[in-house]
Amino acid sequence: MPGLQIDHVDISDLPMANPDLETDNGDGFPPEVESFRDRVLAADCFLFASPEYNYSVTGSLKNALDWASRGSVKCWADKAAAIVCAGGDFGGGRGSLHLRQIGIYLDIHFIDKPELHVRAFDDPPKFDADGNLTDAKTRERLKKVLLSLQAFALRLQRNE
Numbered sequence: 526m527p528g529l530q531i532d533h534v535d536i537s538d539l540p541m542a543n544p545d546l547e548t549d550n551g552d553g554f555p556p557e558v559e560s561f562r563d564r565v566l567a568a569d570c571f572l573f574a575s576p577e578y579n580y581s582v583t584g585s586l587k588n589a590l591d592w593a594s595r596g597s598v599k600c601w602a603d604k605a606a607a608i609v610c611a612g613g614d615f616g617g618g619r620g621s622l623h624l625r626q627i628g629i630y631l632d633i634h635f636i637d638k639p640e641l642h643v644r645a646f647d648d649p650p651k652f653d654a655d656g657n658l659t660d661a662k663t664r665e666r667l668k669k670v671l672l673s674l675q676a677f678a679l680r681l682q683r684n685e
Contacts, residue, residue, distance in 0.1 A: 529675050531572065534564055542591040552596045565593045565600040570607075570678035571633070572671070576645070577612035577620030582627070594631050602632040605678040607670050611645040618642045634681060636673045641666050 538557045540546060546555050554562065565571075575586050582590075593600035608624055610617030621642060625635055643651055643663060651660035658664055 529671060531671075532564070532568075534561065536561065536585055536589040539585075539588055539592055542588050542595070544595075547595065552598075554592070554596070558592050561589065562593050562596075562598075562600050566598070568604065569682065570605040570674055571601075572607050572609060572674060573624060574609040575617075575620065575624075577610055577617040580619040581623045582620050586624075587627070590627060590631065599632065601628070603681065604633060605636065605674060605681050606633045607636045607640070607674040609641040609643075609667065609670060611643040613646065614644065617645075634677070636670070636677045639666060639669050639673060641670050 539561060540555055540557070544551070546558075547553060573586070575583050578584070581587075590601070606628065608621045610621050610624075612618070612620060621640060628635055641663070645652075651658060651663050653659050658667065
């Protein structure tokens with residue numbers, strides 16, 4: 526899509542959120558956390574893509590959210606976001622709802638519609654063996670999410 530660039534941010538190397546690892550009165554962080562926080566600050570908006578775990582977000586996603594919420598600079602604040610998730614019968618809807626609840630405190634502004642919840646275990650499958658989305662209808666729905674996110678992010682930026 527023109528004007529839209531998506532950067533994957535790997536959160537697997539982040540240590541568990543722990544205030545004991547912070548320095549400089551809570552504004553210094555381990556190097557991998559500093560790098561992650563810089564990327565979050567530089568982003569215009571966020572696309573959260575995660576499976577649902579136990580009616581919630583994954584522990585690694587919650588950890589990343591927590592690290593970027595620490596210190597005097599609130600990395601997530603006043604930015605647009607969208608959610609794409611996968612799960613069982615509800616397609617990750619409960620995890621999506623929980624992420625929205627967490628986002629309220631972090632001042633993340635989620636798009637209202639559309640949101641994409643994918644039933645991960647449908648037959649025929651919506652993903653191939655490599656995890657690529659192959660279902661045409663779901664790909665079209667994902668495109669609508671991305672266009673909505675882009676429009677909302679631009680609108681928020683104009684209102685700054």
